[in-house]
Structures are given as C-alpha cells and as structure tokens.
Amino acid sequence: MKNLILEKIVTLFLYIMVGFAFFLLFRGHNRPGGGFIAGIIASAGFLLYGIVFGSEKVLEKLRTNPRYIIGSGLLISFIATILPMMFGNPPLTGMWFDVAGLYLGSPLLFDIGVFVLVFGVIVSIFTNIMDVLKWNS
Amino acid sequence: MITALPVFLPLAFMIFALLFRHYHGREYIAVAASGLNVLLSVFLVFKVHQTGMISVQMGDWPAPYGITLIADRFSALMVLVASIVFMAAMAYSVHSLDTRRKSFGFYMFSFGILMGVNGSFLAGDIFNLYVWFEVMLMASFILMSHGGDRNQLEGSIKYLILNLISSFLFVAGIGLLYGKLGTLNMADIAQKLMNFGTMPSELNPAFILIFVGFAIKGALVPFFFWLPASYHTPPPVVTALFAGLLTKVGIYSLIRFYTLFFHQNAEFWQPLVLLVAVLSMVIGVITATSQFEFRKVLSFHIISQVGYVVMGLGFFTVAGLAGAIFFLAHNMISKTNAFLVAGYVHKQKGTLDLKTLGDFYKQHPLWAVFFFISAFSLAGLPPLSGFIGKYLLIKAGIEAEYTIIALIALFVGFFTLFSMVKIWMEVFWKKTPENEEITIKKEQNEIPENVRWMTWASGAMALIIVLAGVFATPVVDYCTQAAQSLINPEEYINFVLKGQ
Numbered sequence: 001m002k003n004l005i006l007e008k009i010v011t012l013f014l015y016i017m018v019g020f021a022f023f024l025l026f027r028g029h030n031r032p033g034g035g036f037i038a039g040i041i042a043s044a045g046f047l048l049y050g051i052v053f054g055s056e057k058v059l060e061k062l063r064t065n066p067r068y069i070i071g072s073g074l075l076i077s078f079i080a081t082i083l084p085m086m087f088g089n090p091p092l093t094g095m096w097f098d099v100a101g102l103y104l105g106s107p108l109l110f111d112i113g114v115f116v117l118v119f120g121v122i123v124s125i126f127t128n129i130m131d132v133l134k135w136n137s
Numbered sequence: 138m139i140t141a142l143p144v145f146l147p148l149a150f151m152i153f154a155l156l157f158r159h160y161h162g163r164e165y166i167a168v169a170a171s172g173l174n175v176l177l178s179v180f181l182v183f184k185v186h187q188t189g190m191i192s193v194q195m196g197d198w199p200a201p202y203g204i205t206l207i208a209d210r211f212s213a214l215m216v217l218v219a220s221i222v223f224m225a226a227m228a229y230s231v232h233s234l235d236t237r238r239k240s241f242g243f244y245m246f247s248f249g250i251l252m253g254v255n256g257s258f259l260a261g262d263i264f265n266l267y268v269w270f271e272v273m274l275m276a277s278f279i280l281m282s283h284g285g286d287r288n289q290l291e292g293s294i295k296y297l298i299l300n301l302i303s304s305f306l307f308v309a310g311i312g313l314l315y316g317k318l319g320t321l322n323m324a325d326i327a328q329k330l331m332n333f334g335t336m337p338s339e340l341n342p343a344f345i346l347i348f349v350g351f352a353i354k355g356a357l358v359p360f361f362f363w364l365p366a367s368y369h370t371p372p373p374v375v376t377a378l379f380a381g382l383l384t385k386v387g388i389y390s391l392i393r394f395y396t397l398f399f400h401q402n403a404e405f406w407q408p409l410v411l412l413v414a415v416l417s418m419v420i421g422v423i424t425a426t427s428q429f430e431f432r433k434v435l436s437f438h439i440i441s442q443v444g445y446v447v448m449g450l451g452f453f454t455v456a457g458l459a460g461a462i463f464f465l466a467h468n469m470i471s472k473t474n475a476f477l478v479a480g481y482v483h484k485q486k487g488t489l490d491l492k493t494l495g496d497f498y499k500q501h502p503l504w505a506v507f508f509f510i511s512a513f514s515l516a517g518l519p520p521l522s523g524f525i526g527k528y529l530l531i532k533a534g535i536e537a538e539y540t541i542i543a544l545i546a547l548f549v550g551f552f553t554l555f556s557m558v559k560i561w562m563e564v565f566w567k568k569t570p571e572n573e574e575i576t577i578k579k580e581q582n583e584i585p586e587n588v589r590w591m592t593w594a595s596g597a598m599a600l601i602i603v604l605a606g607v608f609a610t611p612v613v614d615y616c617t618q619a620a621q622s623l624i625n626p627e628e629y630i631n632f633v634l635k636g637q
Contacts, residue, residue, distance in 0.1 A: 071155030078152055082145060084197075091141050092196040 003052075010052045017045030025115050026108075035111035039118025047126050055130035058123065066127065069120030077113030080106045139181055140193045140206045140259060143216055146174055147252035154245040164231045167244040171224040174251065178217040185213040186615065189622065190632045192261065200634050201325040205261030207633060210619035211462055212258045215389055218466045219258070221601065222381035222473045223251050229594035230374045232585045233480055238284050238372065246283070249276030250382060257386045261633060263311050264321045266390060270307065270354070274300055277383060280375050281367065292370030299353060299363035307350030313343035324633035327397040327626050336402040344399060351394070354387030357447065358416040361440045365424075368439075369432040369489075373480025376432060380439055381473035385465060388443055392450050392461065396623045400453060411451035415545055417444030422552040431479045431489040431564065434556055435472070438515065441549060442468045448546060449530045452537045458620035460529030463613060467514070467522040467605060474511035474598040478504055481591055482564060484584065491560065495569035503592065505565045510599040512561065514606070516554040522605035525613065 021042035028034030050058040062069070083106055084093035096105040150170045154163070185191055185208050192207035194200065208216070227247065234243060253273025260266040278300075282293035315321055317339055318329050330336060349360065356364040364384065368376050399406040421441030428434045446468070449461025481504050482497060483489050498505040514521035517528075527550055534543030605612060622628050 065158075067155060067158065071152055074148070074152045074155065078145075078148060085138060085141075090138070090193050090195060090197050091145070094196065 006052055010048050014045045014049045017048075018042050021045070021115070025111060028111055029107060035114030036118055039115045040122065042115070043119050043122035043126075046123055050126060050130060050135075054135055055127040058127055062123065066120045066124035070117055070124065071120075073113050073115070073117030073120055075113070076116060077110050080110035080113060083109075138193060139177075139184060140191050140208050141195075142177055143174065143181065143220075143255040143259065144206070144252055146170065146177060147248040147255070150248045151245050151252070154242070154248070163244055164227075164239060167247070168224070168227045168231065170248070171220070171227040171251075175217075175220045175224050178213075178220040181208060182213045182217050185210055190629070192633060200636070201320055201322045204265050205322060205324070205633055206256075206259045206265075207261040207629075208259055209622055209629065210615065211392070211623055212389075214462065214466060214615065214619060215258045215385075216255055218469050219251070219254050219382055219385075221598075222469050223247075223254075223378065225473060225477065225594040225598050226374055226378040226381070228590050229377070229477055229480070231590040232587050233374050233484060233591055234372055235284075235584045241283070243280070243283060246276045246279045247378065249273075250280065250378065252276075254382050254386055258389060261323050262321050263314070263323060263326070267304070267308050267311055270386070270390075271304060273383065273386065274304065277379060280378075281371055283375070284372065286370070289370045292367035295363050296367035299360075303350045303353030303360075306346045306353070310343045310346030310350060313346065314340065317343065322633065323393070323397055324630040327401075328630050328634065330398055330401050331630075341402075341405075344394075344402075347394065348391070348399070351387045351391040352413065354384065355391060355443055355447075356384045356387070356440050357413050357443060358420045358440065361417070361421070364439060365433055365436045368436040369430060373432075373476060373483055377473045377476035377480065380435070380476050381469045384439055384443055385469055388446050388465060391447065392458075392623070395450055396458075397626050397629070403453070407451060407453060410447060411539070411542060414444045414448035414451050415542055417441060417447065418546060418549045419444075422549045422556070425556050426552060426559070429491045431482065431491060431494075431560060432476065434491075434560060435475050435479065438553065438556065439472060441553065442472065442515065444549075445527070445530055445546060448542060449533060451542075452533050452539060453624070454533055454537045455617060455620045455624055456529065456533035456536060458623055459613065459616040460526060460533050462616040462619055463522075463529055463609075464526035466612075466616075467526045467602075470598055470605070471511045471514040471521075471523060471602055474507065474595055474602065475515060477591070477595045477598065478508040478511065481588070481595070484588070484591075491563040493570060494564045495567045498565040504595070507595045507599045508565065509561070510602050512557040513554075514602045516557045517550050518554075520603070520606045522602050522609070525606055525609045529613065 021038040024033035024041065025035055025038035028038070046058050046061070049061070059065075081091050084095055085091050087095070089095075094105050094107050096103060150167070190207060190209045192205055195204040195206065197203070227244075230239070230243065250273055253269050253276060256269030256272060257266055260269055278293065278297050281296050282290055311321070314326065318326055320326055320329065353360040353363070368379060395406065395410065418441050421437050421439070421444060425434050425437035425441065428437060446461045446465045449457045449464060479489060481501070482494065485501065486494060488494065510521060514523040517523040517526070527546070531543045531546055534540070534546065
C-alpha cells in the first residue's frame, strides 16, 4: 500500500526530529535535554520512517550497521571518560576548553557518545523486531 | 587511578569487539586481553598490599557525593582471583567452543561479565554496586541463552526470572535506605549507623530486602533454586565462568555489607547468618549426593561451599573472616577447574551422565589428575588449597566457641568427599557399561578437534590449587590482614571520607 501524503510527511518529520534532537543535545548541559533524550527522539524519527517504509530503508538511510553506531557511541563516551586520566585527574573529571569563543568540555563529548549509543541501540532493536515481524515485505 | 582500570580494560575490549566485527583470531585477542587484566590485578594487589587501601573518586567529586571506587586487600584479592578464573576460561574456550558461538559475541559478553564483576568488587557506593550487578547480569543472561539450544532456553528463563527478582529486592532495599539516611556511599552509611549507636528499627526492612537479594545472587538456602536448574544447560566454559564468578560476587557483597552495616545489629544478624550458612552447607551437600549428572553434582556443591564462606563470616572473628576470604578465593579456582574438567569429558564423550560414562582414567590420565586435584581440593584433602581453607574455618569456629557448627562443617566435608569419590568412581575408574554404547553426538558443530589450550588452562589452574595449598602461609597472612581491616570498619570509613 502506497500513501504519498504519509510518505512525504514522514520524510519531512524525520529531518525535523533529528534536528530537534541535536538542539536538545547541545542545550542539555545547562537546561533540560541531553544525550539520552536526544538519542530517543532521533531514533523515534527513524522509527516513524521505518513504520512507513520498512526496516531495510532505514538501514539504507543510515548507510551502516547499527552495531557500528553503538560501538562508536561507546568509544566516544569512553574517550571522554579516560581523557582526564591522561592529565592526571580521576576518570570522568570535567575538562573545559575555550574553542573559538565557545566554552566546550568533556561532558559534552560524553553526552554526544550517549546520544550516538542510545540512537544505535534503539535503531538496532526496532529494525530487528521489524525483520522478525516481516514488516512491509 | 589504577583502581578504575580493571573496569575500563573490559570496556575497551567490548568497544573493540563491537567496532571490528570481521577479524581473525578473536579468541587469541581475548586471551591476550584477559592476560593483561591478570597483570593489572597483580599490580593492584601489590599496590594495595603496600598501602592498605587505594581509592578513586569518579569525576573528582569528594566522597559522600561522588561515586567511590575503592580497593582494599579483600577486594584486590577477589579481583585477582576473578581475573585468573577469567583468563583460564578464555584460554579454555579457544578449543572448547563452537565457531558459531565465538563469532556471535561470546567474547564481547564474557568481557561484559568481567567488567561487572570487577566493578562490583571495587564499588564503594551501594547504587553503583547495583549498577555493576546489572551489568554482570545482563551479560550473563545473554551468555546463558547464547546459541539458543532448547534446554538452554529453559534454564535461562529460570535464571533470568529469579535473578531479576533478586535485583528488584536489592534496588528496593537501596531505595528505602536512601530514603531514611539520605546517602548512598557505603562508608558514609556505616558512619551514620555508628553515630546512631543502636540500629534504628526503620532500617531493618531495607537490610532484609538487601540480604534476600544477596542470598538469591549467592545461591544460599532457601533461595538457591535457580542455580542447579540452570547451570547444567549452557556450554561447559560458560558454566565454569559463572560458577567461578557470579555467586561469589553475591557472597562478596554480603561480606562487605555485613562487616560495614549488619554487624552493628549483631544480636539479630549473627544467628540468622549462621543459620543460613549451616542450612546451605547441609542441604547443598545432601542434595548433591542424589544427583547423577556431572555438572549437577558440582552445581549443588556450589551451594554447600558458599555456606562455608558465610559460616566464616558468621563467626565474625579475624580468624573466621580470614578463613572465609581464603575459602572464597580457593573455591573460585577449584570449582572453575572442576567444571573445566566436566567440559573436557563432555567434549570427548558427548554426555555427562555418570551412569553411561567410564574408563576415563585409562583413556585420559592427565585429565584424571586435573580432576583429582580440583575435586579433592573441594573436598578438603591436604596438601591442596581446600584443606587449608576448611582447616582455618573449623579452627576459627572452635576458637569462637561455635563447636557444634564447626562439627557440622566437618561432617559436610565428609559428604563432599563422598560426592567427589562418586564422580571419580563413576567417570574415571569404572568400566564403561557395555550395553550402553557411547554415542558421541557430533551435533556440536565445528568445535575444534584440538585440545591443547584446554589442557593448558586446566593444568595451570590445577597448579595454582596445589601451590596455594603448599605455599599457603603468605596467602593466609594476606587474608588475615584483609580480615583485620574488614573487622575494623573505621579504617575503611576514615579512608573514604577523610582520605587518610
């Protein structure tokens, strides 16, 4: 069954949700938001896309196996964890740098890692469930 | 700084395993990583032995607010023994596990277990401890059902449900405790309890919930049912890993909580702990004698052996605790090695039913020696490590004037010997029954024919058992020092809260 209006809206919605997820991610340090909720919202966008188009199209859109997304998310958070140890501080200590007028720190890196990890885990779960249910095929 | 590394190393391996999916020689990389972990643990033990305790505050937040990871002598020894058990299991898996399981994340989830176990040993914060328990359990759920054989799924459902209940009770207890005391740091809680003088009765529900949670995890009577129902189903190497690590973490946490919190209400807790210990020893060993499956006999013995450790804890003297620590460490190694031998028998004969096995001594004398060493170490024959452990515990019991309990422990030792001799007679000595032709089921797809790595792993463990028995003096000294710092929690509290 093909529904042109639904398909257009869902495609548009995907970009809006991913954009909003990034907004929440960067807002998260001082105000409500953060990596976890941003990951959930971004994957909700892909979930809607998958309900309409099927799980294969989601993986096509991502161009990679969710496994690697999970791995790289863990890697980013892990780097943020051990980075302070290189400078002789206990792990997970917040480190702040002044990058071109922006005040950035290792908590942001950790949050990005959480975002990527949560996104990868949820995408991996629902694409697998869709495969089992033979969604749209 | 070094305190946090036993947690980060497995995590790094898991990230590596996730990112690089198709690579050759993953088993050798896993063995190398677990070897690195052993080196790290040895370094940790030396460092702790010099200074007494080392700790690290996550994120540089000071003690009652930030999360503490702390290694004292007891936890450092546990990390070391766990790393040895883990390395043996990894080396053993090279030639005992089928390629399908290896390539679907066996190593990744094994390192997940290692991460959870190391984290639980080092945690200095009760909620953090709960999180490490969950890390360990999630990985163990996956390994328990990994491969998806029919009876394996049956076992893992029992395992999963009962362990989830125990996690639920544990976290409910933590919630109650936090609501009453407003802190989660173990040292801080202990100090607050000390300031109360007598333990306020509102805290009892929380402690009872936590105790039941640990008793389920540690497979103490009357909460042990999940263990013999599930441990004989997964591949042998997984059982060996679980037998060596998982229940022991529950017991470790019980010892930690008892010495820090429960003992301040000793007139209630000490008889309870001793009762549970005696029941576990007796019921575990008696039920084991009625079993006729290699791994089931050993699984029931886990319950009885765990009872010994809790008995030493219940005496609450320096000698009793030292014996409990030594026995815990000995049991992790001996029990794992007994399961490793069971895995070899399974690989050669395709079954573990004691009635159909036989002649193993004639066909594989080396493995008969390995089994002899580990099984009779469990039963407590000199000069093996189990003898030292039981000797210390029973001596401590008599000195603490719990003579009847010490005598019960002695009798349980005889029954253990009986079970081990039964396995020895049935599997290794008796002639193979003629009417039941051995049919080695070759459905175990793609398990390598070679056994070299299995022999090395099991042989190294057997060597450790003998050495720990013969050169026991330094180990016992170390355990005594560990027990002294456990019995005086002020040292721990001051170290965490004031950094001395």
